[in-house]
Amino acid sequence: MVEQYNPTVMDHFMHPRNMGDMENPDGVGHIGNPQCGDIMEMYIKVKDNVIIDVKFKTFGCGAAIASSSIVTELVKGKTIEEALKITNQQVVDALGGLPPIKRHCSVLGEDALKSAIDDYLKKTTGKGIEGWQPHEEEEHAH
Amino acid sequence: MPTEAKRKVYFDNMANTPPDHRVIETMLLQTKEAFGNPLNIHDFGEKTAEVIESSRKNVAELIGATPAEIIFTSCGSESNNFAIRGIAKAYEKKGKHIISSAIEHFSVLQVLKALEKEGFKVTYLPVDKNGVINSQAVAKAITPETILVTLTHASNEIGTIEPIAEIGKIVKDKGIIFHVDAVQTAGTIPLNVAEFQVDALTLSANLFYGPTGIAALYLKKGTRIVPFLVGGTQEEGKRAGTQNIPGISGMGKAAELAKQEMNARSEKLIPLRDRLLKGLTEKIDDFFITGHPTNRLPGHASGVVKYIEGESMSMLLNMEGIAVSTGSACVSKALKASHVVLALGVSPEDAHGSLVFSMGKDASVEDVDYVLAKLPPIVKRLREMSPLYPKKKGAK
Numbered sequence: 001m002v003e004q005y006n007p008t009v010m011d012h013f014m015h016p017r018n019m020g021d022m023e024n025p026d027g028v029g030h031i032g033n034p035q036c037g038d039i040m041e042m043y044i045k046v047k048d049n050v051i052i053d054v055k056f057k058t059f060g061c062g063a064a065i066a067s068s069s070i071v072t073e074l075v076k077g078k079t080i081e082e083a084l085k086i087t088n089q090q091v092v093d094a095l096g097g098l099p100p101i102k103r104h105c106s107v108l109g110e111d112a113l114k115s116a117i118d119d120y121l122k123k124t125t126g127k128g129i130e131g132w133q134p135h136e137e138e139e140h141a142h
Numbered sequence: 143m144p145t146e147a148k149r150k151v152y153f154d155n156m157a158n159t160p161p162d163h164r165v166i167e168t169m170l171l172q173t174k175e176a177f178g179n180p181l182n183i184h185d186f187g188e189k190t191a192e193v194i195e196s197s198r199k200n201v202a203e204l205i206g207a208t209p210a211e212i213i214f215t216s217c218g219s220e221s222n223n224f225a226i227r228g229i230a231k232a233y234e235k236k237g238k239h240i241i242s243s244a245i246e247h248f249s250v251l252q253v254l255k256a257l258e259k260e261g262f263k264v265t266y267l268p269v270d271k272n273g274v275i276n277s278q279a280v281a282k283a284i285t286p287e288t289i290l291v292t293l294t295h296a297s298n299e300i301g302t303i304e305p306i307a308e309i310g311k312i313v314k315d316k317g318i319i320f321h322v323d324a325v326q327t328a329g330t331i332p333l334n335v336a337e338f339q340v341d342a343l344t345l346s347a348n349l350f351y352g353p354t355g356i357a358a359l360y361l362k363k364g365t366r367i368v369p370f371l372v373g374g375t376q377e378e379g380k381r382a383g384t385q386n387i388p389g390i391s392g393m394g395k396a397a398e399l400a401k402q403e404m405n406a407r408s409e410k411l412i413p414l415r416d417r418l419l420k421g422l423t424e425k426i427d428d429f430f431i432t433g434h435p436t437n438r439l440p441g442h443a444s445g446v447v448k449y450i451e452g453e454s455m456s457m458l459l460n461m462e463g464i465a466v467s468t469g470s471a472c473v474s475k476a477l478k479a480s481h482v483v484l485a486l487g488v489s490p491e492d493a494h495g496s497l498v499f500s501m502g503k504d505a506s507v508e509d510v511d512y513v514l515a516k517l518p519p520i521v522k523r524l525r526e527m528s529p530l531y532p533k534k535k536g537a538k
Contacts, residue, residue: 013457019527030529037451037478037494041529057529059494061453065527 004099005062012095013062018072022055027120031112031134038064038105040112042071046120049079056112063102067109070094075113083117084129086110107135147463151509154465155349155441156298156326156500162351162399165392169353172391179384181375190387197394201358204397205324205343206334213359213377214390218325218346219249220370221359222292224381225321225342226253228367229290230262233319237287243267243275244485245297250323251481254292263287269485272434273302277309284312290319295327298467299482299498300433301442303331310339319365325349325357326439329400331408341365347389351503352396356389407503411440414501414510418443421514426521432483432496441501446483449531450524451494458520464513467498491530 005013025043032039038060045053054076056068074094075083091106092098098106111134118128152160161169176193178186198209215221230240242254244266254264265283269275275293284291291313296303306322313320321342327333328343329350335343342365346357359381361367367380374382415438422429428448447455452468459466479493488496499513525531 013454014461016527037490039529057527059449059491059528059530060451062457064451065454 006096008096009066012066012069016065016069018055020055027116029112029116029119031108031115038108040068040108042112042116044116044120051075051078051083063098063105064108066095067091067105071109071113080117111135149512150463151512152465153499153501154467155502157467158348159351159502161353165352165395168395169388169392173388176387193391194385197390200394200397204401205328205360206336207360211360211363213361213381214385215357215359215381216355218344218357221344221357222249222323223253224370225344225359226292228370229319230257231368232366233289237289238262239285239287240264241283241288241291243293245269245273245482246294247323250292271487273300273486275304277305277312280309281312284316288318292321295322295324296439297482298326299480300444301438302434303437306338314339335360347393347396350396350400353389353392356386356393408440411501414505415441415443418499418510425514425518432486443499446492447495447521448492449528452496454524455497455520462516464516468496
């Protein structure tokens with residue numbers, strides 16, 4: 001199983017970036033549920049429309065942890081508009097690829113970020129990301 | 143990416159055991175010497191036939207069978223497929239009901255699912271919190287249509303030893319065929335097909351220090367079965383094809399060694415298992431044992447580490463040179479919790495934190511203590527990352 005992960009994924013799994021809690025976040029994202037498995041939480045701090053800090057916590061496999069970690073690196077310093085353009089494919093590419101059966105973990109990464117931005121927008125503008133819904137909920141309509 | 147850990151601890155013997163060096167020597171020798179086709183009447187073929195038959199005798203003696211009741215197959219999954227489908231099809235005129243359990247291996251469950259599509263009805267018996275199948279529940283599930291009961295002797299995931307002899311008596315009294323998946327027990331704990339009153343039993347060499355690619359199905363004399371492979375007279379015409387001669391020679395040797403050394407292996411492994419279970423319980427908070435606390439396979443320790451996920455744990459253990467199995471598989475769209483652990487009544491989120499440590503005959507106290515030293519910091523580290531942990535325990 002370890003063989004399937006490339007050195008970049010292993011590096012992010014072994015040394016996750018921006019992992020932990022955040023005091024007074026401006027936006028909190030929460031994706032997944034215990035029945036489905038992986039759970040990601042993402043916290044963002046926003047100043048002048050720029051994501052100046054980001055933290056995550058993840059319950060999940062190696063790919064889920066690495067995906068969360070790399071998302072935090074991709075998003076830091078970006079404007080909200082730029083951050084919203086981040087796709088799961090960019091997550092996969094930034095990790096140098098994920099095994100096919102683990103690609104859904106990159107989707108979780110994208111969704112956790114968007115969920116945090118959605119929360120931030122709701123708090124600040126009263127309206128979340130237009131037309132956005134996390135992928136997981138479509139796929140796991142229990 | 144092989145890890146650079148200096149110490150290597152292989153605690154994944156329920157997945158595969160390393161072949162014993164005496165098994166390897168036997169196989170090397172017989173690969174060289176026993177190459178003639180055993181069906182052909184010349185000295186070369188006869189030599190091979192002797193190797194096969196002496197191995198068959200060893201395998202039979204391991205489980206208290208006669209050699210003619212042993213059919214060699216390629217793996218435990220094949221034996222399970224062969225037994226269940228072959229017996230169901232041979233007896234379907236008598237009835238179409240099969241009894242099994244919720245904790246079977248996929249090579250049992252998926253055959254049963256396929257048979258259900260073909261019109262068979264299957265009852266999957268539940269287990270109690272320790273993973274025990276209730277023999278009275280088997281009795282209650284029997285209907286006039288029941289033709290086959292197929293149960294595991296011990297699941298690789300929880301190690302609980304099932305009351306097969308008790309169940310055998312009930313099934314026998316009703317004249318129903320009884321198949322037991324003994325992949326995890328044959329060669330590991332005492333097992334006698336007459337005492338257990340089973341009609342068919344799956345065993346595999348790779349779980350008792352034999353090679354992979356060779357297994358057997360015990361089929362009691364007089365039990366009908368539809369052949370698995372046709373086109374040859376090998377294995378009494380029930381499983382055609384030139385036999386895996388090196389594999390059979392290795393399985394025969396492994397069976398002989400298992401019979402001789404079984405007690406000594408267990409006497410060594412049981413204290414190691416208990417040391418590991420006790421250590422895990424003491425050193426890791428929010429850890430609980432899965433499977434029966436005492437009536438379990440000698441080298442088998444399993445449990446759930448709450449709030450974190452199995453694959454991450456096994457990857458970090460692997461970094462320390464420790465090989466284990468996990469009941470959690472993060473594939474396709476979501477994490478899949480083990481059906482066996484769920485059957486114990488464990489919640490899905492807890493089931494994701496399932497770990498299986500299966501020790502082999504060469505395990506040592508040092509190995510156990512090494513695992514007990516390495517796992518707690520890994521758990522701590524992953525719990526710091528887990529959004530489930532602080533909510534329950536309060537952020538530290």
